[in-house]
Amino acid sequence: MSERIPYHGNKPIDLVVDEQRAEQLKTEAFDWQSVTLTGRQVNELELLLNGGLSPLSGYMSQSDYRSVLQNHRLTDGTLFPMPLCLDISPEIAEKIQPGDKIALRDPEGFMPAVLDVAEIWQSDLEKEAYAVFGTESPEHPGVRYFLENHHSVYLSGEVTGVELPLHFDFEMLRDTPAELRQHFHRLGWKDVLAFTTSEPMHRLQRQLTLDIARKHELNILIHPLVGEDQLGDMNRFARVRGYREIVRKYPHQIGMLSLLPLSRRSAGPREALWHMMINQNYGCSHMIVGPQYASPKGLSKHYYQEGEAQEFVAGFENELSIKSIPTEKHVFLPSKRKFVPVSALDKTEETGLSLSRTEMRQQLMKGEALPGWFTYPDIEKELARVYPSHEKIGFTLFFTGLSGSGKSTLARMVHSRLIDEGGRPVTLLDGDVVRLNLSSELGFSREHRNLNIQRIGFVANEITKNGGVAICAPIAPYAQVRREVRELIEQHGAFIEIHVSTPLEVCEARDRKGLYAKARKGVIKEFTGISDPYETPEKPELRIDTSEGTPMEQVQKIMLYLISEGYLGNETDIET
Numbered sequence: 104m105s106e107r108i109p110y111h112g113n114k115p116i117d118l119v120v121d122e123q124r125a126e127q128l129k130t131e132a133f134d135w136q137s138v139t140l141t142g143r144q145v146n147e148l149e150l151l152l153n154g155g156l157s158p159l160s161g162y163m164s165q166s167d168y169r170s171v172l173q174n175h176r177l178t179d180g181t182l183f184p185m186p187l188c189l190d191i192s193p194e195i196a197e198k199i200q201p202g203d204k205i206a207l208r209d210p211e212g213f214m215p216a217v218l219d220v221a222e223i224w225q226s227d228l229e230k231e232a233y234a235v236f237g238t239e240s241p242e243h244p245g246v247r248y249f250l251e252n253h254h255s256v257y258l259s260g261e262v263t264g265v266e267l268p269l270h271f272d273f274e275m276l277r278d279t280p281a282e283l284r285q286h287f288h289r290l291g292w293k294d295v296l297a298f299t300t301s302e303p304m305h306r307l308q309r310q311l312t313l314d315i316a317r318k319h320e321l322n323i324l325i326h327p328l329v330g331e332d333q334l335g336d337m338n339r340f341a342r343v344r345g346y347r348e349i350v351r352k353y354p355h356q357i358g359m360l361s362l363l364p365l366s367r368r369s370a371g372p373r374e375a376l377w378h379m380m381i382n383q384n385y386g387c388s389h390m391i392v393g394p395q396y397a398s399p400k401g402l403s404k405h406y407y408q409e410g411e412a413q414e415f416v417a418g419f420e421n422e423l424s425i426k427s428i429p430t431e432k433h434v435f436l437p438s439k440r441k442f443v444p445v446s447a448l449d450k451t452e453e454t455g456l457s458l459s460r461t462e463m464r465q466q467l468m469k470g471e472a473l474p475g476w477f478t479y480p481d482i483e484k485e486l487a488r489v490y491p492s493h494e495k496i497g498f499t500l501f502f503t504g505l506s507g508s509g510k511s512t513l514a515r516m517v518h519s520r521l522i523d524e525g526g527r528p529v530t531l532l533d534g535d536v537v538r539l540n541l542s543s544e545l546g547f548s549r550e551h552r553n554l555n556i557q558r559i560g561f562v563a564n565e566i567t568k569n570g571g572v573a574i575c576a577p578i579a580p581y582a583q584v585r586r587e588v589r590e591l592i593e594q595h596g597a598f599i600e601i602h603v604s605t606p607l608e609v610c611e612a613r614d615r616k617g618l619y620a621k622a623r624k625g626v627i628k629e630f631t632g633i634s635d636p637y638e639t640p641e642k643p644e645l646r647i648d649t650s651e652g653t654p655m656e657q658v659q660k661i662m663l664y665l666i667s668e669g670y671l672g673n674e675t676d677i678e679t
């Protein structure tokens with residue numbers, strides 16, 4: 104089969120060896136050091152092995168890595184916008200030397216590949232973050248994920264594939280570049296439009312892709328990112344079910360769905376160019392690039408200008424065999440019963456309709472139906488599973504405050520109220536009780552305090568995602584770990600932070616055990632509020648000072664909040 108769209112660098116890559124050699128490598132690997140890959144690293148390795156990242160045949164050398172950061176190119180001049188090296192922990196690095204072979208294993212212990220280590224070096228993560236994302240700010244979710252989850256020790260070297268990583272979901276929708284190109288050939292598809300997204304698709308996306316396909320005589324590949332889910336992503340299972348419904352709505356079999364094993368990075372222009380290169384490797388001739396392509400969602404600050412990614416990729420198109428098709432923001436015009444570019448509103452006095460992701464989620468969680476112009480009934484049904492109304496989801500009440508602030512008392516009282524009223528299962532995770540039964544081996548260092556809160560968060564998340572109510576009452580003095588627990592739980596339910604803000608002098612006066620006095624004398628080290636800081640929550644859902652009013656009044660305030668937000672008391676008394 105002749106290749107109308109060449110692989111990037113004119114170098115098709117397939118790193119997986121034959122079965123006999125694979126079995127030999129598996130046997131030899133028992134004597135090698137192993138590295139367990141993260142979910143994102145497994146995604147990247149799969150694209151290395153199957154040719155999705157052609158012309159790479161392994162992890163970048165230090166010189167290639169630096170060239171990519173500075174010039175968007177490998178040292179041989181080949182365009183490549185994103186650095187790709189294998190980061191490992193310092194502990195593992197101490198056991199490895201250049202020239203070693205190491206087994207690359209997934210979290211289940213399977214070995215997809217072997218790495219011949221060429222170099223080991225120390226990277227500058229902040230410098231890399233600035234080059235890739237254009238900022239070092241941890242407020243940027245891509246930067247924050249990168250800095251919190253990457254080690255600074257990097258490996259480079261050639262990779263030998265043993266087998267492609269295993270998938271236990273949507274196996275029939277996972278194509279290698281070679282397989283997808285064969286599909287195109289069998290269907291007679293010459294020019295293919297790639298639509299790569301990490302968002303669900305609705306009526307707008309269907310109309311937009313179809314309009315472009317008609318105008319340019321293109322077939323349509325829905326090629327969504329389905330790597331490791333990141334914070335804020337709708338889970339891939341719901342998205343893929345929605346994509347399958349959308350594909351069925353394209354006429355005359357001009358649409359196809361195939362999943363791209365890659366995680367969202369929110370790296371703006373660089374990420375857009377990277378997706379262009381990858382989609383070319385998969386055999387696509389065109390790709391849609393929106394005005395805010397690969398920008399972080401739901402933030403007040405815009406890290407990339409509107410149209411910045413479009414201009415960036417256009418500057419490199421002469422080095423690629425895939426063309427970008429820029430689009431602009433669209434709104435729905437009721438009079439025309441279709442979506443139109445916002446620029447077209449200058450010609451009409453009619454106001455266009457739009458619905459942001461945040462607004463969509465809010466409507467669903469209030470139990471409200473989405474407008475018919477926005478999406479299809481079967482897509483809405485899938486969305487409602489992911490974003491159920493408040494009365495159907497589990498939630499965590501997370502009390503935090505100084506020792507003696509009254510958080511345990513409030514937590515126990517709320518627990519009793521919820522148990523008495525019945526309904527959902529309710530579990531109390533008091534800080535002292537958890538310390539005794541779950542974290543008895545831990546001390547009171549910052550590291551151990553954080554580990555204790557992480558354990559509480561894990562248990563609370565399991566309760567929440569199964570529709571229950573978790574009530575937690577630790578001190579939890581550090582903002583970062585509280586944020587981590589919030590982010591974990593909000594993927595499956597609601598996190599309601601209650602800052603028990605009772606003043607230190609009141610807490611100290613209530614101290615029956617004499618802990619504050621001992622801390623003042625230096626007998627107890629690292630005591631929160633005295634010798635160790637308490638980082639006050641900036642935006643808790645509730646703030647309660649137990650020195651004001653009675654405990655019953657304060658509990659009632661919490662209950663009224665839960666009712667007003669729809670977590671309690673929404674059951675209808677109308678029989679049908």
